[in-house]
Amino acid sequence: MTEAVTRPTLEAVAARAGVSRATVSRVVNGGDGVREPLVERVRRAVEELGYVPNQAARSLVTRRHDAVAVVIAEPETRVFADPFFALQLRGISKELTAHDNQLVLLLTEGRDDHARVGRYLAGGHVDGALVFSLHLDDALPGLIRGAGVPTVFGGRPGWSDGTPRAVYVDSDNRGGARAAVRHLVGLGRTRIAHITGALDQTSAVDRRDGFRDVMAEADPRLVVEGDFTPAGGERAMRELLDRCPDLDAVFAANDLTAAGALRVLRERGRRVPDDVAVIGFDDMLPVAEQTDPPLTTIRQDIEEMGRLMARLLLRRLDPRNADDTDAAPSPGVVLPTTLVRRASA
Amino acid sequence: MTEAVTRPTLEAVAARAGVSRATVSRVVNGGDGVREPLVERVRRAVEELGYVPNQAARSLVTRRHDAVAVVIAEPETRVFADPFFALQLRGISKELTAHDNQLVLLLTEGRDDHARVGRYLAGGHVDGALVFSLHLDDALPGLIRGAGVPTVFGGRPGWSDGTPRAVYVDSDNRGGARAAVRHLVGLGRTRIAHITGALDQTSAVDRRDGFRDVMAEADPRLVVEGDFTPAGGERAMRELLDRCPDLDAVFAANDLTAAGALRVLRERGRRVPDDVAVIGFDDMLPVAEQTDPPLTTIRQDIEEMGRLMARLLLRRLDPRNADDTDAAPSPGVVLPTTLVRRASA
DNA sequence: ACGGCTGTCGAGAGCGCTCTCACCTCCCCG
DNA sequence: CGGGGAGGTGAGAGCGCTCTCGACAGCCGT
Incomplete structure (x- = not known):
C-alpha cells in the first residue's frame, strides 16, 4: 500500500559529500561560513540524492514551523x-x-x-x-x-x-462610505437613504458612520438596517420607499444589498439612476457587473x-x-x- | 518579544503522574492496555499541566502528519x-x-x-x-x-x-446537462442551442456531451463555444442569434454564461422565457438568484x-x-x- | 617569531516523542 | 501446587535535525 521509499537524510548527504552533518546543515540553511568548494560538493550531493529536509525534525529543535x-x-x-x-x-x-x-x-x-x-x-x-x-x-x-x-x-x-x-x-470603510455619499451629493441628490449592513460587524458600523459623517443632518428615517443580503436589501428598500417616497438616492452597505434594492426599485417603477441613484460597496464583480443597471460601487483591494x-x-x-x-x-x-x-x- | 513559556512535555506529565513516558504516551494515544486507575492519574496530570503533544516530535517518529x-x-x-x-x-x-x-x-x-x-x-x-x-x-x-x-x-x-x-x-456534468436539455424539450422547445464552457476543462466537455446525448440530430450551428464568463456568454449569444434567429431555448454551460446570454437576449428584444427559455448550470446563488428573470439551472452539491x-x-x-x-x-x-x-x- | 584572532569545520548532545522488548504480575489450568 | 501464558508497565533506543563548542588552520600585529 504505502511505498516505503526511505528518503535520504542529512547523514546520507554528508557521507556522500565527505563532510559532517553540521556542514551539510549549514549549506542547506544558507551556506554562511562554509568555503566555496565544500558548498559546491554538498550542493551536488543534495541534488544527486534528491534530498529534502525533514520539516518535523527541524521543527523539533528550532521550535519554528514556517x-x-x-x-x-x-x-x-x-x-x-x-x-x-x-x-x-x-x-x-x-x-x-x-x-x-x-x-x-x-x-x-x-x-x-x-x-x-x-x-x-x-x-x-x-x-x-x-x-x-x-x-x-x-x-x-x-x-x-x-x-x-x-x-x-x-x-x-x-x-x-x-x-x-x-x-x-x-479597508477604509468609513472613508469609502463618505466617498460614496459625496458622490451622490455631487450628483445633486438631496434625499439620500442608507441601508446598513449587519450591525454586529464593524464594517457595517463604520460604513454607517461614514454615511452619517456626510449626512449629519439627515432625516433619521432615511437609515434602515439591513443584513448584507439581497433579501435584506429588498425588505429595507420597501420600508424606505414606504417611509420616504421622495428619496432620490440610496447608499447600500454592500453590492448584494444594492442588488436587492435595485429589484424593488424596478418593481415599484422607479428608474435607476434617473429617479433614484444607487451605489453599493465592495465591487463584488459577479454581482456588480451583472445588475441592471451595472452598479456604481466602492472598491476595496481585497x-x-x-x-x-x-x-x-x-x-x-x-x-x-x-x-x-x-x-x-x-x-x-x-x-x-x-x-x-x-x-x- | 517571544514568551519562552516552555510547554510541558511527556516527561513532565509522566513525573507528575508517577509513571513512565511510555504509559503516558499510551494514554494520550487512546489508552489501550493501561489499567483504569493509571489512566485516570495520567489524565489528571495532563489536565493539570495543560499538556499538548508536540506534533513535530510525534511526526518525526511516526512519519505521519495528520x-x-x-x-x-x-x-x-x-x-x-x-x-x-x-x-x-x-x-x-x-x-x-x-x-x-x-x-x-x-x-x-x-x-x-x-x-x-x-x-x-x-x-x-x-x-x-x-x-x-x-x-x-x-x-x-x-x-x-x-x-x-x-x-x-x-x-x-x-x-x-x-x-x-x-x-x-x-459532479454528474453529463447527466445534469441531459436533464437540463430534457427540461427544455419538455417545455416544447425544439430549436435548442448550447453555449459551451472553456473546452480545455472536462466539465465543459462533459456538459456539451450531455447536450449532444439528447440533441443528437441538432443543427451543429446551435452549438457555440464560450468560456464560462459573462462576456463569453454575451459574445456567443450574439453569434447564435445571428446564425439561428429562430432558436427558442439556450442551455448555457454555467450560470455566468447564462447571465451574459440573458443580457443579450433582453437587448435584442427577446423575452425570457416566452420567446427563448434559458437554463444555466451550477446554481451559483449570488448570480442565479439575481438575474432577471431568476435563472433555472442545474445544482450540484459542491x-x-x-x-x-x-x-x-x-x-x-x-x-x-x-x-x-x-x-x-x-x-x-x-x-x-x-x-x-x-x-x- | 609568537600570542591571539578570525574563520572553517566536526563531534556530540539533545529536541519530544513512539515503539520494541524485556520484565514482572497475576491468573488459569493441568 | 507449579508452569505457562496473558496482560500491564518501564527502560532505552532511536526518528532527523540544529547548534554549541572545541579543534585547528591561517592571518594579523608587534
Whole structure:
C-alpha cells in the first residue's frame, strides 16, 4: 500500500559529500561560513540524492514551523461563499509562499469549533495566525489571546474587552462610505437613504458612520438596517420607499444589498439612476457587473489586504522578513478604497 | 518579544503522574492496555499541566502528519473568486476536522508554482493531497504522481498520459446537462442551442456531451463555444442569434454564461422565457438568484463534493477512517445533480 | 617569531516523542 | 501446587535535525 521509499537524510548527504552533518546543515540553511568548494560538493550531493529536509525534525529543535494558521470564523454559507475570502486567501498565500511559509486553513462554525481552534493555536503547531472574526460577540479573539500566538486580524476587531493594540488590517470603510455619499451629493441628490449592513460587524458600523459623517443632518428615517443580503436589501428598500417616497438616492452597505434594492426599485417603477441613484460597496464583480443597471460601487483591494496581513505577521515573527519599503509598524493598517463608476449612480 | 513559556512535555506529565513516558504516551494515544486507575492519574496530570503533544516530535517518529494538502491550481481571479472553491473548502475542512487532520492550502499560479508544489508534496510534509487541476494541459498531475503522495482529484482529470485509475470526485456534468436539455424539450422547445464552457476543462466537455446525448440530430450551428464568463456568454449569444434567429431555448454551460446570454437576449428584444427559455448550470446563488428573470439551472452539491474527496483520501490513508456507510472503493465517484426551477425556463 | 584572532569545520548532545522488548504480575489450568 | 501464558508497565533506543563548542588552520600585529 504505502511505498516505503526511505528518503535520504542529512547523514546520507554528508557521507556522500565527505563532510559532517553540521556542514551539510549549514549549506542547506544558507551556506554562511562554509568555503566555496565544500558548498559546491554538498550542493551536488543534495541534488544527486534528491534530498529534502525533514520539516518535523527541524521543527523539533528550532521550535519554528514556517507555518501560519488562517482562521475564518463562522463561514455561514452566504458570507463565506462570496469572493471575499477567496481573494484574501490568495493574497495571503502569495505573501506566505514568497517567504516559504505554509498556510494552514482553519474554518470554524459554532462554539465547539472555537475551542478546537484555541487548542490548536495553543498547541504550538504554527508560528502565527491570521484571523477573520466577523462578529462583535465572537469568543474567538479572547481564545486566541489566551493561546499566546502572534496574530493579525482581518478587519477591525470590534470586541471591547480591552485589547486595544491588536494588529489588524482593514479597508477604509468609513472613508469609502463618505466617498460614496459625496458622490451622490455631487450628483445633486438631496434625499439620500442608507441601508446598513449587519450591525454586529464593524464594517457595517463604520460604513454607517461614514454615511452619517456626510449626512449629519439627515432625516433619521432615511437609515434602515439591513443584513448584507439581497433579501435584506429588498425588505429595507420597501420600508424606505414606504417611509420616504421622495428619496432620490440610496447608499447600500454592500453590492448584494444594492442588488436587492435595485429589484424593488424596478418593481415599484422607479428608474435607476434617473429617479433614484444607487451605489453599493465592495465591487463584488459577479454581482456588480451583472445588475441592471451595472452598479456604481466602492472598491476595496481585497487581495492586497490579505497580502498585507501576511506581511505584517511575518514581520512580527521575524524582523528579517521586513521589506525595506515597510513603514514603521502601527497597530492598525487601513487600506484606501476607490469609487468605481458604472451606470447606477 | 517571544514568551519562552516552555510547554510541558511527556516527561513532565509522566513525573507528575508517577509513571513512565511510555504509559503516558499510551494514554494520550487512546489508552489501550493501561489499567483504569493509571489512566485516570495520567489524565489528571495532563489536565493539570495543560499538556499538548508536540506534533513535530510525534511526526518525526511516526512519519505521519495528520495533515492534508489542498492544491488549487491556477486560481485566475475570475475562476477562483467564484463561490465554488469556498464551498468545496468548507466541505473538505469539515471532514478533515472530524478526523483530526489539518488542511494545508497550496494556491498556485504558473509553472514555477507547480514545481514548488511538487517539491512540497514530495518533501513528505503531508500525508495526502486533494488536487483541483482545472485545465487539460496542466502539468500538475504528473508532478503529483511523481511525488508519490496519495491523491484525490476534484473533477474528472482529463489528461491522457495513462493515469487511468486516478481517484476523483466529480459532479454528474453529463447527466445534469441531459436533464437540463430534457427540461427544455419538455417545455416544447425544439430549436435548442448550447453555449459551451472553456473546452480545455472536462466539465465543459462533459456538459456539451450531455447536450449532444439528447440533441443528437441538432443543427451543429446551435452549438457555440464560450468560456464560462459573462462576456463569453454575451459574445456567443450574439453569434447564435445571428446564425439561428429562430432558436427558442439556450442551455448555457454555467450560470455566468447564462447571465451574459440573458443580457443579450433582453437587448435584442427577446423575452425570457416566452420567446427563448434559458437554463444555466451550477446554481451559483449570488448570480442565479439575481438575474432577471431568476435563472433555472442545474445544482450540484459542491460542499458534499469536498467532503467526499476528503473522505476518500482519509480512507486511503488509513482504512480505519472508513465509515460503515462507505461503499466499496471505485476510482471515480460522480455526484448527482438536480434541476432547480426558477423563472427563466 | 609568537600570542591571539578570525574563520572553517566536526563531534556530540539533545529536541519530544513512539515503539520494541524485556520484565514482572497475576491468573488459569493441568 | 507449579508452569505457562496473558496482560500491564518501564527502560532505552532511536526518528532527523540544529547548534554549541572545541579543534585547528591561517592571518594579523608587534
